[in-house]
Amino acid sequence: MSLLTNVMDHSLDDGYAEAAARKKAAGEGGLPKTLRARLGLALGLVLAALVVTVGAAQARVAAPVVAKERQELIDRIDREGDTADTLEENVDKLRDDVSSRQREALKESGESGKADLVGILSGAAAVHGPGVKLVVNDAKEATTGGDGNPRETSGFSDTGRVRDRDMQRVVNGLWESGAEAISINGQRLTALSAIRAAGDAILVDNKPLVPPYTVLAVGDGQRLSTKFQNSADGLYLHALQGDYGIRTAISVEDDLRLPAAPSVIVRTAKPRTEKGTS
Structure with a gap:
């Protein structure tokens, strides 16, 4: 009878009771x-x-x-x-x-x-007349040159991009070849015009241009085209095409139309007067 009484009084082992007490004390009990x-x-x-x-x-x-x-x-x-x-x-x-x-x-x-x-x-x-149309564009796949490349002297690494100095040579070559009026992407050039760079962008009279650069030059079309391509600046442009993949295309046009320059203001120079006149 004492064994039965002990089983009834202690149905669970003491270890189970202790484990349940520990879970309850740790807050893990309940749910x-x-x-x-x-x-x-x-x-x-x-x-x-x-x-x-x-x-x-x-x-x-x-x-x-x-x-x-x-x-x-x-x-x-x-x-x-x-x-x-x-x-x-x-x-x-x-x-x-x-x-x-x-x-x-x-x-x-x-x-x-x-x-x-x-x-x-x-x-x-504004003027119109025969002349040449010259399109200059960046290379299709611009490459990065190595050390000592002559086109990296200004901090540029992309040798396939057209530079401001390239456009300066193109314009000067056209003037020297007999152009009477020139525009780049619709911007008329004058004796006061400046072609500069701002980062990778080319500025003409402080207005940014985007490639392709379309140069229109009024003059004796065929003669102007031949003389420019045979000039030092024309050969320079041809070398850029061969060495760096810069794309160029020149054509003789029967009638080109160039707008007037936005403003032609001389701030320093004055007209010369004959001696003895006021």
Whole structure:
């Protein structure tokens, strides 16, 4: 009877009781692991849904503000564009008025023929006539040269790109070959024009150009083309094509149209007066 009484009083081993007490003291008792995992996952999903909901609500609140700012920016760009167009029209009208007054003044002095010539040579007047069209473009696959490459003297490593000094030589060669008027990508060149670089970009009178560079030169087309290609600058351009893959194409055109330069302002030079006159 004592054995039966002991089994009834101590149905579980003392080790099981001690393990259960330790789990309870550590806070691991109560809920099973599977249930705790499910509850944690559910809590994470609730938190994620809350974050998404709050983000969507904030986006809906901010959307009208962003749309309003965007529209205001578009309207401002349109207004500034209209203003620029109006100013450009005024410049064209003033240029025509100045040219008309110059012709009238020269007509009275018997030298009306010089006005048009001065306008053409200075770049102040739009011109058209026969000439050549020269297109200069970067290489299809620009390469990086090694140390000591002569085209890396200015810090450039891409030898397949057209440089400002390349375009300077092209333009100077065309002038020397007999060109009467030149433009690059629609930018008319004058005696005051400058071809410079800003990073990898080429600037003409501080306006950036993008390749391909289309050079229009008015003059005796066939003669101008032949003389330029046989000149030192034409051979230099041919060498760039052969050595670095820079693409070039020249053609003789029957009628080229070049715009007038935006502004031809001389700030330092003054016309010379005859001795004894004021």
